[in-house]
Structure formats: structure tokens, C-alpha cells
Amino acid sequence: MLASKSLPLAPQRRPSVGRRASPSGRVHHVIVCKAHKICVLPGDGIGPEIMSVATKALTAAGQKEGEEFEYMYELIGGAAIDATGSPLPDKTLATAKASDAVLLAAIGGYKWDSYPNEIRPEKGLLKIRSELNAFANLRPAIVPKQEVFSSCQKNRRTSDVIFIEWLVERIARVAFEAARKRNKRLCSVEKSNVLEVSQLWKEVVTKLGKDYPDVELTHMYVDNAAMQLVRNPKYFDVVVTSNLFGDILSDEASMLAGSLGMLPSASISGDGPGIYEPVHGSAPDIAGQDIANPMAMMLSAAMMCRYDLDCPKVSDRLEAAVSQVLDEGLRTGDIFKEGYPNTRKVKCSELSEHLLRIVSA
Numbered sequence: 507m508l509a510s511k512s513l514p515l516a517p518q519r520r521p522s523v524g525r526r527a528s529p530s531g532r533v534h535h536v537i538v539c540k541a542h543k544i545c546v547l548p549g550d551g552i553g554p555e556i557m558s559v560a561t562k563a564l565t566a567a568g569q570k571e572g573e574e575f576e577y578m579y580e581l582i583g584g585a586a587i588d589a590t591g592s593p594l595p596d597k598t599l600a601t602a603k604a605s606d607a608v609l610l611a612a613i614g615g616y617k618w619d620s621y622p623n624e625i626r627p628e629k630g631l632l633k634i635r636s637e638l639n640a641f642a643n644l645r646p647a648i649v650p651k652q653e654v655f656s657s658c659q660k661n662r663r664t665s666d667v668i669f670i671e672w673l674v675e676r677i678a679r680v681a682f683e684a685a686r687k688r689n690k691r692l693c694s695v696e697k698s699n700v701l702e703v704s705q706l707w708k709e710v711v712t713k714l715g716k717d718y719p720d721v722e723l724t725h726m727y728v729d730n731a732a733m734q735l736v737r738n739p740k741y742f743d744v745v746v747t748s749n750l751f752g753d754i755l756s757d758e759a760s761m762l763a764g765s766l767g768m769l770p771s772a773s774i775s776g777d778g779p780g781i782y783e784p785v786h787g788s789a790p791d792i793a794g795q796d797i798a799n800p801m802a803m804m805l806s807a808a809m810m811c812r813y814d815l816d817c818p819k820v821s822d823r824l825e826a827a828v829s830q831v832l833d834e835g836l837r838t839g840d841i842f843k844e845g846y847p848n849t850r851k852v853k854c855s856e857l858s859e860h861l862l863r864i865v866s867a
Contacts, residue, residue: 532753542817543624544564544607546577547581547609549584549610553610553612553641556612556854557742558804560609561798563861567824568770571817571823580602587621587625593613593626593629606814607782609783609807610636616785641775642680642774644668645772645785648711648767668743674711685721691743692744693741694708694828695726695731696751704748728754733757767786771809797853799838800861805825808822828861831860836860837850
């Protein structure tokens, strides 16, 4: 998993100095770390269900690792439209900007499909990304060893791949740093044989590569990358590409994991709070039925702890819990396969109970 790979993006917290009296009456100075302020956006559809699991697990993991989290709940998307008429209320944006990180579940649903474009739920997500300057999108395509059977690559060796999208020089630097912390391999994907903008992309990435002589940089046309991702996913480690190509390739890569319900993502600004959310949508057709998969939400919280909050031990604990429930054979419907040995289908609530038990152990 991506658990052991980190990017140097998390700011160091400034501890405060407190005073504590011993039984003898002597005063000892102790280091007291302030609580991490998390802007929590449950959103729509299955969002509130999976967010509840993630925050409970995050609190439990923090208690075991000496970290404290303060949750500030706000509205976004359809829920915000219903309550305020706006997909991103000013209060939500202000809270997000004042936070250390933003944890978002999902937005949208059939209910708002006929609304005017300017007040659709998706506008809230686009605006908060823009306002927080969240220019780099990280999408780990993780294939847990327990889930290779459900992957489209079940007869091949697969691994996790990070897709990083958006603004050329800034995003390329994030990609090189990610590669440096992983296996020191970066593949830049573009279409420079046809598109002028891709020629500029390749030129900028190649020039920046001189600052990272320890990272092996390769270039690949997007059509070939799409084929190689199916043919030989082990070739890739970190992939950097544009928003358009990244959306296509990362969705293709999601099939390596067998289900979108297992995939987290992060939108990182580098100088402010990032936004952490599952790749999957709000799934309004299964909302309230206790069958949602909360694991991508938990893994998004784990990414938040690693990249923005400098809490790697909490991240490790959350990711280990996901791995262990898979070891125990527990599967929500989206990843359950009939006839596969030593597994059983469970409700979201039962899976959540097991996750919390493991995190708290």
C-alpha cells in the first residue's frame, strides 16, 4: 500500500508549552500539541454514512497515537443548496480556509440534476478547490494484496500507482518529490507529437528534471500509456499528466483495484489546507441502505494525516485497519465475489465496527 510513502508537504506543528504540577508540588514544563482543526464536509448521498466511520476511526487512532482532532462540520453540494441556496456557502469556505485540512465525503445526486449549472452541487467542489489553491490532485491506484482477485489485472502482477494532475511546473515538482519518496521513477504522460500544449508540458518537465538527477524521468504518449496501464501496470510508479489525461487514466487505473470504493484522493495546495476525498461519488441509489463501502473514506483520512497533518503514525494505523479487515475476509457488496474462499459480505455498519475495533487496539 501507499502507507510507507510520504511527501514532504506537511507543515510541522508548533507545540505549545504547558505547566503541570507533580505530587511533590514542583512544576514541570510539558509539550502540549494543539488539536488539528479539520473542516468536515459530509456532503450528499452516502457521504454522511462513510464520514461518520472515518471521523470515529480518526479520533480513535489519534487517541492511540497522542494526536487530537477538532471537527468543524459544514455544508457543501446538494445539502448546502437545500439549506442556503448555494453549493458552497461563505461560512463553509471561511471554515475551510481556517482549518488545517478539509475532509470531504461526496457531493451530488439525482435530486439536483435539473438545477441550473451555476448552482449545481459540483460547482461547490470546483470553487473550494479554486479558493484553497488546491492545484495538485493525487490519486493512488492501490491494489491491496487481498483484492487482486477482483481486479481486472487478477492474472497479472499489479501495484499502486500515483496519478498527479494539473499546473505544469508546480505540479511537476510535486510529482518529482513524490517519486523521490517512492521508487525514484516518474513517467510524464502527454501528446507532444500532436498538441502544442503538450510540447510545452514536455519541455517544462524535462527542464525541471535536471533538479532531480536521482529520479528516472521517462515520457510517454497518452494513448500508449492507456495501453501499457492495462498491459503492464508494474511499469508505472508515479505518473504526472494534465487534468484531461489524468481523469481518463486514473479512472482506468481504478479498475486495478476492482472498485472505486477502495480509492482515496487528495487535492493539495502546498501552502494551505488540502482537500481529501474518496474517488467514488455520492451513490444516491444506495444511500441509507447500510451497504456503502467506507474504506476509501478512511484511506482519504489517512492521506490527510500523512500529507497535511504530519501524523504518519495515525495514517499507518488507519491503513493497517483497512488491510486487516480485508485479511479477515470482510467485504462490502462492491468488492464481494461469490465463491471466493474465506470471505463474507457484510453491511457498512458491521465493517465499521471491525475497523474501529482494530484502530482502537
